[in-house]
Amino acid sequence: MENRETRLISGKGQYADDLDFPGMAHLVFVGSPHAHAVIKRLEVDKALKVPGVLTVITGQEMVKYTNPLPVQANFKSKGWTWRLAHVYAMPKDKVRWYGEPVAAVVAEDEKTARKAADLVEVEYEPLAVTGNALEALEPDAPKLYDDWEDNKQVHLKFDFGEPETAFEEADQVMHIKTREGRVTGLPIEGRGCVANYNLKKDTLEMWGSFQTPYLARHNIAATLGMPEVKVKINAVDIGGAFGLKIHAWKENVVALASKLTGRHVKWFEPQKDFIVTGPHQRDVFWEGDVAFKNDGTLLGVKATVTHDLGVESTNKGIAALSIFPACSAVPNMYRWKGMHIEGVGAATNKSFYCAYRGYGKDKGIKFIEHALNQIARKLGMTPEAIRLKNYIQPDEFPYHQINSYVYDSGDYPGTLKKALDMANVDEVRAKKEQYLKEGKYIGVGVISAIEPAGVAVPNCQMGGITQARVQITADGTIEVHSDRTEIGQGSEASHAIIVSNILGCNREDVLVKPVTSDYIGQGPLSSRGAVYPASAVAKAAKILKKKVSQCAAAFLKVDEASLVMEGGLIFSSNNPDEKLTYKELAEKSYFFPGPRGLPPEILKNHDHLLDVTTTWYSPTTPDSGSSYTSFCTSADVAVVEVDIDTGATKIIKYAHVHDAGTIIDKQIVDGQIHGGIVQGIGEALSERLDYNEKGQLMTSSFSTYLIPTAVEAPDIEVAHLETPSPFTETGSKGMGEAPIIGSKAVILAAIEDALTPFNIEVNESPATPERVRSWIVAARKEQEESK
Amino acid sequence: MKMPVTLNINNTTWNLDIDANATLLEVLRNNVLNQQSVHRSCEEGECGACTVLMDGKPVNSCLVMAASAQGSTIITSEGLMRGDELHPLMKAFVDELGLQCGFCTPGMVMSAYALINQWEDEELSDMDIRKAIEGNLCRCTGYVNIVNSIRRAKQAKDAGNWW
Ligand code: FES
Ligand code: FES
Numbered sequence: 001m002e003n004r005e006t007r008l009i010s011g012k013g014q015y016a017d018d019l020d021f022p023g024m025a026h027l028v029f030v031g032s033p034h035a036h037a038v039i040k041r042l043e044v045d046k047a048l049k050v051p052g053v054l055t056v057i058t059g060q061e062m063v064k065y066t067n068p069l070p071v072q073a074n075f076k077s078k079g080w081t082w083r084l085a086h087v088y089a090m091p092k093d094k095v096r097w098y099g100e101p102v103a104a105v106v107a108e109d110e111k112t113a114r115k116a117a118d119l120v121e122v123e124y125e126p127l128a129v130t131g132n133a134l135e136a137l138e139p140d141a142p143k144l145y146d147d148w149e150d151n152k153q154v155h156l157k158f159d160f161g162e163p164e165t166a167f168e169e170a171d172q173v174m175h176i177k178t179r180e181g182r183v184t185g186l187p188i189e190g191r192g193c194v195a196n197y198n199l200k201k202d203t204l205e206m207w208g209s210f211q212t213p214y215l216a217r218h219n220i221a222a223t224l225g226m227p228e229v230k231v232k233i234n235a236v237d238i239g240g241a242f243g244l245k246i247h248a249w250k251e252n253v254v255a256l257a258s259k260l261t262g263r264h265v266k267w268f269e270p271q272k273d274f275i276v277t278g279p280h281q282r283d284v285f286w287e288g289d290v291a292f293k294n295d296g297t298l299l300g301v302k303a304t305v306t307h308d309l310g311v312e313s314t315n316k317g318i319a320a321l322s323i324f325p326a327c328s329a330v331p332n333m334y335r336w337k338g339m340h341i342e343g344v345g346a347a348t349n350k351s352f353y354c355a356y357r358g359y360g361k362d363k364g365i366k367f368i369e370h371a372l373n374q375i376a377r378k379l380g381m382t383p384e385a386i387r388l389k390n391y392i393q394p395d396e397f398p399y400h401q402i403n404s405y406v407y408d409s410g411d412y413p414g415t416l417k418k419a420l421d422m423a424n425v426d427e428v429r430a431k432k433e434q435y436l437k438e439g440k441y442i443g444v445g446v447i448s449a450i451e452p453a454g455v456a457v458p459n460c461q462m463g464g465i466t467q468a469r470v471q472i473t474a475d476g477t478i479e480v481h482s483d484r485t486e487i488g489q490g491s492e493a494s495h496a497i498i499v500s501n502i503l504g505c506n507r508e509d510v511l512v513k514p515v516t517s518d519y520i521g522q523g524p525l526s527s528r529g530a531v532y533p534a535s536a537v538a539k540a541a542k543i544l545k546k547k548v549s550q551c552a553a554a555f556l557k558v559d560e561a562s563l564v565m566e567g568g569l570i571f572s573s574n575n576p577d578e579k580l581t582y583k584e585l586a587e588k589s590y591f592f593p594g595p596r597g598l599p600p601e602i603l604k605n606h607d608h609l610l611d612v613t614t615t616w617y618s619p620t621t622p623d624s625g626s627s628y629t630s631f632c633t634s635a636d637v638a639v640v641e642v643d644i645d646t647g648a649t650k651i652i653k654y655a656h657v658h659d660a661g662t663i664i665d666k667q668i669v670d671g672q673i674h675g676g677i678v679q680g681i682g683e684a685l686s687e688r689l690d691y692n693e694k695g696q697l698m699t700s701s702f703s704t705y706l707i708p709t710a711v712e713a714p715d716i717e718v719a720h721l722e723t724p725s726p727f728t729e730t731g732s733k734g735m736g737e738a739p740i741i742g743s744k745a746v747i748l749a750a751i752e753d754a755l756t757p758f759n760i761e762v763n764e765s766p767a768t769p770e771r772v773r774s775w776i777v778a779a780r781k782e783q784e785e786s787k
Numbered sequence: 788m789k790m791p792v793t794l795n796i797n798n799t800t801w802n803l804d805i806d807a808n809a810t811l812l813e814v815l816r817n818n819v820l821n822q823q824s825v826h827r828s829c830e831e832g833e834c835g836a837c838t839v840l841m842d843g844k845p846v847n848s849c850l851v852m853a854a855s856a857q858g859s860t861i862i863t864s865e866g867l868m869r870g871d872e873l874h875p876l877m878k879a880f881v882d883e884l885g886l887q888c889g890f891c892t893p894g895m896v897m898s899a900y901a902l903i904n905q906w907e908d909e910e911l912s913d914m915d916i917r918k919a920i921e922g923n924l925c926r927c928t929g930y931v932n933i934v935n936s937i938r939r940a941k942q943a944k945d946a947g948n949w950w
Binding site: 188677703 | 836
């Protein structure tokens with residue numbers, strides 16, 4: 001069968017924008033120009049009079065025909081602050097962020113819908129704007145939600161290990177503050193879907209860029225007040241997702257539009273809307289103390305991370321959920337005595353928060369890696385020395401980290417040492433003096449990270465359980481189903497490799513089906529792909545293999561133990577000349593399994609159908625409460641040159657060593673690494689969602705929200721270690737996030753090293769040229785003054 | 788307002804009746820021409836997902852008014868195929884995994900095709916490649932495998948495997 005890449009490159013992709021049905025209508029949203037305002041009047045008459053307009057949906061209709069958006073995560077019970085907002089997919093009386101949709105125009109074609117959208121008249125009464133998390137937490141800050149006491153949505157407090165003892169035993173304590181700007185994942189394709197409500201059957205079917213169809217079905221059904229069984233969600237080819245397409249929000253309006261018009265209704269989001277009203281991430285302030293000994297032994301942390309969550313509107317609780325990994329990732333790969341970490345989330349008048357590659361793990365690790373570099377510098381150690389001193393050692397696995405994570409396996413020192421070698425760090429450092437004399441500011445950054453992967457958490461929709469089905473059809477071709485949508489991360493190829501390796505069938509005979517809501521699971525988020533769905537598929541294939549060998553042994557009249565399955569053939573090692581192809585096996589099993597074909601025991605047990613559906617759940621999570629099952633390891637070393645006149649950073653060398661356990665396909669893994677690293681570089685150097693004082697987003701296009709181009713992105717050298725995970729079916733670990741975690745931190749660390757002569761702590765991102773320049777100017781001024 | 792326009796698209800001449808204010812992107816993607824490889828993203832000439840060749844030069848079709856393309860020759864990535872056979876450049880993208888989600892890919896392929904076609908020198912550096920695709924944003928690959936794909940395609944052309 002034609003592989004996916006060949007299909008896509010020959011123009012046979014079926015992305016959301018390619019969806020086309022007879023009689024399909026088109027939907028366009030009208031967004032608010034205000035960040036916070038009361039809707040005084042909303043007039044749709046002029047829009048409705050445009051020929052070709054079918055209907056206009058506003059917040060009034062949402063309240064009339066739908067339920068408020070369902071709760072997706074709720075941790076109220078734990079004695080923490082956890083607030084949720086009672087909101088609909090579109091608001092009736094108040095807007096809370098710039099771009100928030102207030103109306104949706106449905107017309108015969110998109111152009112007409114756009115034209116009519118301009119004629120929707122809205123009168124607003126602007127309200128005071130809450131512009132950032134720190135402002136939002138001030139006592140007199142304008143409130144976003146009337147029924148909340150204040151804007152604090154979340155406050156979580158964690159004690160890991162023995163924080164007090166850690167600080168008592170410390171020789172020194174260092175105060176650390178860092179700040180990360182607001183970013184978005186920004187796939188090149190926006191969101192889009194088509195909804196078809198069938199009036200006769202009272203069913204709803206949707207096709208689109210759904211990263212998690214099973215969850216989308218649950219949430220859309222709940223919003224529309226339909227039984228889940230009457231809703232089906234189909235993922236089509238998805239033009240990148242990175243977490244940004246896991247929720248279902250505007251999609252509810254599209255579904256309602258289909259229900260009200262009885263037509264197929266399509267919505268394809270302009271890229272600008274995806275930035276303005278899409279999920280945002282990061283935007284955190286860290287502040288705290290790190291305790292350590294004079295020899296560099298790490299002891300403890302007491303810190304608070306404050307998140308700017310934007311509005312609490314579209315995927316209730318899931319945004320706030322990302323505060324958990326931010327807090328829990330702080331221990332990273334080191335031994336500690338104890339920590340006290342608090343995670344605060346404030347609601348502000350900005351677009352909502354949701355998943356983007358990293359989902360908080362990146363934040364905790366970036367903070368602690370930054371702290372380690374400061375401590376090393378203070379103690380006169382190299383960044384690698386302090387890490388090597390504190391690593392959990394290869395013989396300590398499985399390792400129960402102080403935060404309840406159970407680390408599966410790894411060689412942390414080996415990973416780092418390899419990366420240092422690749423980047424020739426000693427050589428670069430030896431030349432630093434010389435470079436400085438030439439006026440060149442060269443710096444080396446060193447970062448290492450774990451990637452907690454494959455999430456399962458109670459009290460929320462990320463419960464974990466995942467289903468897979470592998471079926472040998474009657475002609476011997478094999479179909480595979482799971483929740484793992486293909487978002488460009490190689491789901492289809494990986495599943496096909498796993499199944500063909502286990503069954504010994506030909507890879508071309510395996511077809512991994514597009515994901516629908518028919519199979520349970522929360523999809524490929526939090527690097528779950530190689531953990532949950534891959535394990536579920538592997539488990540199903542292993543059970544299937546047993547059936548294949550049972551049936552084949554009976555047909556071939558040989559001992560089951562002697563069976564060999566390879567190259568699409570099944571035979572006994574005692575008699576290799578008598579073979580069965582998968583086609584022959586399938587035909588016999590399905591159509592001619594009668595008494596003389598298969599032994600009575602197989603028939604009586606109904607074991608003969610070559611079709612297995614099973615589920616998989618982490619072996620460690622139930623007992624330990626570890627919300628992640630596998631922990632990929634990475635080390636990043638970057639060499640940069642900073643132009644102190646322009647503030648621009650050039651990446652001269654980038655080395656990444658990666659240990660994701662058993663590698664399913666190296667090309668895919670490398671591709672994920674390259675992509676993640678470059679996204680991290682964008683975050684470190686140029687990407688920023690900037691709101692003005694009125695709460696309007698100023699960076700809402702590719703020319704202002706600057707993702708790296710091919711010229712800015714560096715060459716990347718990648719090497720692998722393979723320490724299998726004992727906790728997954730394939731030995732593979734979840735991967736895909738480590739590269740962004742490491743890269744955004746390592747670039748800042750390298751800039752800091754390059755600017756050593758100015759003694760600048762690089763604790764704010766992005767390090768744009770203007771910002772770097774301002775640091776240098778300020779440092780020079782300070783140096784002058786102290787003279 | 789409708790107006791007639793003649794375009795040669797992938798070696799077929801079309802006499803079309805188009806909206807006077809339609810972009811080339813809209814016309815190529817419409818039900819008649821159905822060139823779905825031409826992708827729509829920013830519609831502001833910033834991402835390159837809609838890149839096609841117009842008279843041999845890569846253009847962002849979202850910025851070109853279809854009416855102004857009167858009489859021109861357009862090639863989309865579908866037009867590089869020979870029947871079901873992938874163009875050697877596309878084959879290089881598949882072999883080097885120069886695509887992940889595939890959304891930027893057709894546009895990327897057209898910019899790369901224009902580069903290699905007009906490149907006379909033996910030597911094609913990675914920076915030459917990177918500069919040629921600077922206007923084609925990719926969020927998945929970090930460009931590494933794209934550069935590898937294009938380098939491999941140049942070798943294919945040098946070996947006479949090209950059309
Ligand atoms: S859609 Fe034409 S350049 Fe982005
Ligand atoms: S492959 Fe996804 S944007 Fe390039």
